[in-house]
Amino acid sequence: MGTAVDTAKEVNGSSLSEKKLTVVFVLGGPGSGKGTQCANIVEHFGYTHLSAGDLLRAEIKSGSENGTMIQNMIKEGKIVPSEVTIKLLQRAMQENANDKFLIDGFPRNEENRAAFESVTGIVPEFVLFFDCSEEEMEKRLLGRNQGREDDNIDTIRKRFNVYMESSLPVIQYYDSKGKVRKIDAVKPVEEVFEAVKAVFIPSHEKTA
Ligand SMILES: Nc1ncnc2c1ncn2[C@@H]1O[C@H](COP(=O)(O)OP(=O)(O)OP(=O)(O)O)[C@@H](O)[C@H]1O
Ligand SMILES: Nc1ccn([C@@H]2O[C@H](COP(=O)(O)O)[C@@H](O)[C@H]2O)c(=O)n1
C-alpha cells in the first residue's frame, strides 16, 4: 500500500515519480532578475527554465476556463491557487525530456510549497535566491517595457507586499533547511551571473 505522497502522485497521474529529477527553485522579489539569470543558466548548464508566471500568462492566452480568474489575480498581484499552477508545472515537466529544471517564481507562498511537495514528491536540490532592494526592483519593473499588465506602480506595490508577507517566509523556511544560495542581485547582470555560476559549478571543478 502506498503512502499519502505516493497516492497523491497516482491521483495526479504523474510519471514524474518514475524519473529522478533535479529541481532548483529560483526565488526573489518581483524584478530581481530571476528570468534574466535563468536564461544564462539554461545556456551554460543545460537546465530547462519553467517560469510559473509565464505558464500562467500562457494559460490566459490559451483561452482556458481559468483564464479570467488568473488574469484578475495577476492584475491584483495575488497568488493563484496552487492546484492551478502545480498542474501547469507538472504538465510542463512531463512534456520535457530534460531531467533538470529551474522553477522560477514558485513556490510563492506556504500553500504553493506544501502542495507541490505533497503532489509531486519533489524536494528542491537548492533554492537560488536573488536578493535585491525594493528601490532597484521598482526601477527595473517600471523600465521593463514587455507590456505586462502587472508592471504598473499600483500592482507593483501590491506584488511587493505579497512578496514580503507570503514569499519571504518560504525562503526563510528553506534557509532553515540549509537550502538557500543567496545572490546579491543589485549588481550588473554579468556580475550577478558570475555569482550564479559559482553556485552551479560543482566545488571540485572550481579548484581544478
Ligand atoms: N542585474 C540587473 N541589472 C539591471 N537590470 C536588470 C538586471 N537583471 C535584470 N534586469 C532587468 O530588469 C528587468 C526585470 O528582470 P527580470 O524580468 O529578469 O526579473 P524577474 O525577477 O523575472 O521579474 P518578475 O518577478 O516580475 O518576473 C528586465 O528589464 C531586465 O532586463
Ligand atoms: N507561483 C506563482 C507565480 C506567479 N503567480 C502570479 O503571476 C504573477 C507574475 O509572476 P512573475 O513571476 O512572472 O512575476 C504574480 O504576481 C502572481 O499574480 C502566481 O500566482 N503564483
Ligand SMILES: [Mg+2]
Ligand atoms: Mg520573471
